[in-house]
Amino acid sequence: MNFCRLISLLFTALLAVAEPILAAQWTPSLSTIIQGANKEGKLKLMWGEGTLGGTKGAAKFETMMNKMFGTNIKISFTPGAAMPQMGSQIAAEYAAGQSAASDVYIGADSYLAPLVKHKLFHEIDWPRLLPGRITSEMVEGGRTSLRVYTGLPGIPYNTRRTPNGEAPKSLKDMLKPQWKGKIASTPYVTSLNILAAKEMWGKEAALEYVRQLSKQVVGLIRCNEIERVASGEFLAFVMDCSGSQTFEAQAHGAPVEHVIPVDGAMIRHRMLTVPKNAEHPNAAKLFTAFMLTKEAQKQLWDSDFSDMYMFPESQMGQRVRGAEKQGAKFFVPTVDWVAANPEIDAISEEMVKIMTQK
Template sequence: MRGFFKLVITVLMIACSLTLFAAFPALLQAGESDAILAGAQKEGELVTWAVGEIPFQTMVVDRFKKKYPFMKKVDAVRIPSEKLRSRLITEAQTGKGSNVDVLGLSGFELLFLAEKGFFAPYRSPEANAIADGFKDAGGLWASYYVNTLVTAYNTRQVAAKDVPQRWDDLLDPKWKSNIAFFEEEYEWFANFLKVVGREKGLDFMRRFARQDLQYRGGHTQMVQLLAAGEFPLMAVAFAPRVSVVRASGAPIDWAALNPVFSNPVGMGVYKAAPHPNAAKLYVDFMLSREIQQEIWVNAAWKGSARRDVTPKDPRWQGIKVLPLDLTLAHGYQEVAKEFQQIFKPHGGGR
């Protein structure tokens, strides 16, 4: 009988140990969260440099300060990705670094800063809900929204039956001189070649370049010109911008041509953040389902890489979206050179 009781006690001890072991990551995470919260309370302020329209960044900051009233001062500065990268590098060269806590930017610039060591590793628990490809495997950054690339068109100039359904549809002679194209569309160019295959991709690009494209210098301005009827088609546009302008009553819409790419807009903690705990708290808040769904998706029309967020436009349901492969930036000079060789003879590139 005594042996039986010893066996029972041993089994119970093992069971308790296994339960505690299984719960350990959650307990550790809770402990880390408590430490971050306590640290942020002491710091009480925060500076962010990030892309994203000011009205929506302000919404996030207002909610953040309401949830955490001890955050008395939060400065959210909007800086385009290229200028953000340039400023960080310039200030790093002085040896003083930058007075910023959180960085948010997109595309090749995001990868560049991550690889140059400008981000401090921080694995936000909220990043677990974000799809692979839209976050750094080492915990340096995670997407707080995504810009999906679409083909946009003016609904007064393009009949429903003529809306392109495939990339090859843009090669139709009827679209000659009628398609706008960004003069430095390097990221889309490189990813297109990778996905469809280099030989097939280059064949498409060369034929596309012969369509007498209307080259322009910025996506935002191009969408406005599209809405004004300057041209009927825009080959590569950011879906969120098209959706916002369309919602205002402009005669434009979009079509998703396979392959569909999405540009991650990532956020992370600056390596020398003066307020590292407040920075982590803000990143957690920015990546949360509440902020993703209610502000970046519902209010700003952005896409979200969170699996539990519903697109505002139901047409996105079921569409396969591929994250841009940012590592293609390693061959940036070669990509730019090849792009120029194809498009510059026809008036594109710089």
């Protein structure tokens, strides 16, 4: 037997034992999904370029997932619409008996609540796939929705131009005279609507705050326009969506800081779900579970400056614990909470009118 033939036989033998060795690391439930995902061989993903790293993120996650699970799944990523529009598209496709444009849907609690109500997603025992890593506290919406990363709405401000050198600590600080005419908000009252929850301020106090804040605000911007705070066009922004844009700007040297207001601390989540009309459901389930691994969470922080706060190594978790030491008590709206409090939608509309029609 020549040398090349011997090497070829040895390589074949190694491949034959590699799959059982890899499979032995995983639970029977996950091993079954791995096998099904490998047979499917593909995964379709569609969401905005600013989510989960977009095109580059999908390519990195493909390599990492295949290496971890010994699979050979090709991820096809297509930039898509915003989360609400993608949810509506998948719902329309399901109603028409068509395959979902994306095998995985990512959305926030407010977007997911009506979709979960209409039973558009598979119910999955997520903790059985990665026990000790995925816990029941990470699952929402009747076992359909798995938290993938955390948002910490707060107050980004320009550290070089803070009025009187006083950094804000609370939402009520932003009503002080020195901030008038120097701050921005969003036209869609991001997270300010959640202040109306009975677990926080209640409807009347929240509405009155927005009335007072609108008199302080000089401009309305989107959450991804943090550079307008860094440049000094606005000295602060009340409130942002998640903090991640500020953390990214900080990493690039921008003079901005992010404050979690002690009187308005909340934790928001983006969650992954598998539509019932997913073309590659096993690959979708495997990808979703993979996104909760330590390796994927680290990559998520590198690409999106977000991760899931419930893990001990989490960057967001460090910020949550730091804010708690300063006296913050966090409220965590869930898919079920949104479904049980439909009045928040009407309050949101009222707040938007106050903020945009002043």
